Amino acid sequence: MRSRLITVAVTLASFLSSGANARHKHNSAHHEFPTVEAPAGSIMGQSTSGIETFAGIPFAHPPIGQLRLRPPVRLQERLHFFNATGPAAYCPQITLSAEAQSTVDNAIGTGIITLPNIVGQEDCLTITIKRPMGVKEGHKLPVLFWIYGGGFQTGGTEQFNGSLFTSYANELNQPFIFVAVNYRLGGFGFLAGKEILVDGAANLGILDQRMGLEWVADNIASFGGDPDKVTIWGESAGSLSVAIQMALYDGDNTYKEKPLFRGAIMDSGSVMPAEAVDSAKGQDIYDQVTAAAGCAGLNSLQCLRGLDFETFRRAANSVPLDFSYTSISNSYMPRPDGRTITESTDVLFKTGRYSAVPMINGIQEDEGTLFMIFPRNITTTNALANYLSEYVFEKASDSQLHQLVDLYSPQPDAGSPYRTGNRGELYPGFKRNAALAGDLLFILQRRYQLAQATALNPNVPAWSYMGSYGHGTPGILGTSHASDLPHFFGGVPANYATYAMRRYYTNFIAHLDPNVCYQCDNSDLVKWPEWGATKQLLQFNANSSDLIDDDFRDDAYKFISAHTSVLRF
Numbered sequence: 001m002r003s004r005l006i007t008v009a010v011t012l013a014s015f016l017s018s019g020a021n022a023r024h025k026h027n028s029a030h031h032e033f034p035t036v037e038a039p040a041g042s043i044m045g046q047s048t049s050g051i052e053t054f055a056g057i058p059f060a061h062p063p064i065g066q067l068r069l070r071p072p073v074r075l076q077e078r079l080h081f082f083n084a085t086g087p088a089a090y091c092p093q094i095t096l097s098a099e100a101q102s103t104v105d106n107a108i109g110t111g112i113i114t115l116p117n118i119v120g121q122e123d124c125l126t127i128t129i130k131r132p133m134g135v136k137e138g139h140k141l142p143v144l145f146w147i148y149g150g151g152f153q154t155g156g157t158e159q160f161n162g163s164l165f166t167s168y169a170n171e172l173n174q175p176f177i178f179v180a181v182n183y184r185l186g187g188f189g190f191l192a193g194k195e196i197l198v199d200g201a202a203n204l205g206i207l208d209q210r211m212g213l214e215w216v217a218d219n220i221a222s223f224g225g226d227p228d229k230v231t232i233w234g235e236s237a238g239s240l241s242v243a244i245q246m247a248l249y250d251g252d253n254t255y256k257e258k259p260l261f262r263g264a265i266m267d268s269g270s271v272m273p274a275e276a277v278d279s280a281k282g283q284d285i286y287d288q289v290t291a292a293a294g295c296a297g298l299n300s301l302q303c304l305r306g307l308d309f310e311t312f313r314r315a316a317n318s319v320p321l322d323f324s325y326t327s328i329s330n331s332y333m334p335r336p337d338g339r340t341i342t343e344s345t346d347v348l349f350k351t352g353r354y355s356a357v358p359m360i361n362g363i364q365e366d367e368g369t370l371f372m373i374f375p376r377n378i379t380t381t382n383a384l385a386n387y388l389s390e391y392v393f394e395k396a397s398d399s400q401l402h403q404l405v406d407l408y409s410p411q412p413d414a415g416s417p418y419r420t421g422n423r424g425e426l427y428p429g430f431k432r433n434a435a436l437a438g439d440l441l442f443i444l445q446r447r448y449q450l451a452q453a454t455a456l457n458p459n460v461p462a463w464s465y466m467g468s469y470g471h472g473t474p475g476i477l478g479t480s481h482a483s484d485l486p487h488f489f490g491g492v493p494a495n496y497a498t499y500a501m502r503r504y505y506t507n508f509i510a511h512l513d514p515n516v517c518y519q520c521d522n523s524d525l526v527k528w529p530e531w532g533a534t535k536q537l538l539q540f541n542a543n544s545s546d547l548i549d550d551d552f553r554d555d556a557y558k559f560i561s562a563h564t565s566v567l568r569f
Helices: 098-108 163-171 194-199 204-223 237-251 280-293 300-306 309-316 345-350 381-391 398-406 430-456 485-489 496-511 554-562
Strands: 035-038 041-044 046-048 051-058 079-083 126-132 141-147 177-181 225-235 263-267 359-364 462-467 536-540 545-549
Touching (some): 041 051, 051 079, 051 163, 126 163, 126 204, 163 177, 177 204, 194 280, 204 225, 204 237, 237 263, 359 496, 381 430, 398 554, 485 496, 496 536
Parallel strands (some): 041 079, 263 359, 359 462, 462 536
Antiparallel strands (some): 035 041, 046 051, 051 126, 126 177, 536 545
């Protein structure tokens, strides 16, 4: 959810926006520029190192002018000789301030985490497709639909190059089509408030994702994919988006009377208890944005639509954002609106109002370390409870928050990064704060979602994992949030965990079972048991995999599960 899409030990190529949406005639006989004739139009891509890429294909009208802050409008006209050689434009981004970057660098080392300084543009609702060279219509390959993370504030399809993973799957003789979707972020895609609710303008970024899935259903067969074999995959905010896509419209994932996806992979993001669009928290953000934009008063939403891009962008970015003191209380996130997300996702999963498909749902061991770098004055039990009361959970009582905090030991050797003794205590209380934040945001929410899903639908398989490949790394991060990304998209030397995770995921994409590979030898992999039957996690270490019981911090899990109605973000 709230993690900014973090490039961990990865240097992002500079953004080049020129020509991303250019259209011109071309010579389709040139193999390095493959062309696909799809229902959407004639689309030209490019071929590099055995992978054909079609980048920045528009699926909706640009959400500009009077289409700003409205649901996406499907692009109906066919594209004529669309140049999809890329790069795809980013949607408007929230950039990391110099002060915030300095704080991160001082805490964990210069250059370890770097966010690109990209502004983005509103004309950004596009699809990017990657496929192995030689794939044609009729091959009916499985499809992996990627939803990037970034705290619903940053990220883009260009930020994660799916070529590496696509090539690996092809070498295993289990090829798939990789698809990534751009969706609106921050105040452009997730503004809340009663005005937004009444206007039907809530959760626009989620609706962008859904329209991207519908575009895949209509067009992916022309690229050699099978629209009946789509797996949705996301990390962080993208993973939360996967859970929301499962529960959108009370679990109706059909389009033209067919399911839009058949499987789901969630990396660091599950259900997220959330206050409604018109809650006090959501309204406060709306009021801050409209005041900063000079739009407070009557017709404020219409005023926002009439602003020039830069004025609206600055106003939308004037509220508390990620990588700040209030980093675990996101200003922008999907919220229940009574129509698309009918209730908080924890309620939807508990009551069975979600699309029950096979899923992988996992976490990193030290999810919370990145988020607690900034609030260095939270050094006591009272300070932590007061922080949660003031910035995060508006409905929880002081007594409830103290009970929650008391479930976490103040001793550094009990905190996160875990299994490191007293090492990694950035400031007094940091490891305790990180442990609690990681559980509230990701780790124990994952267990809750799995428990509800496997109880209601025991015959629908689910697997879970914990990444621990960063254990023992010097510093305060441990196996931090987003540390899995380089193993799929590149940026770290490949190790056993890299190999194992790619193999399991490829198996799942092909067969809806991470243990099944018809044309390869899985004898060097641990058999991954279903979570519902064993309540076990597969733990990915740097050089091995182990099975561990999913019962750690059970008192905290029971408390959080029993208080989801007040522990809402």
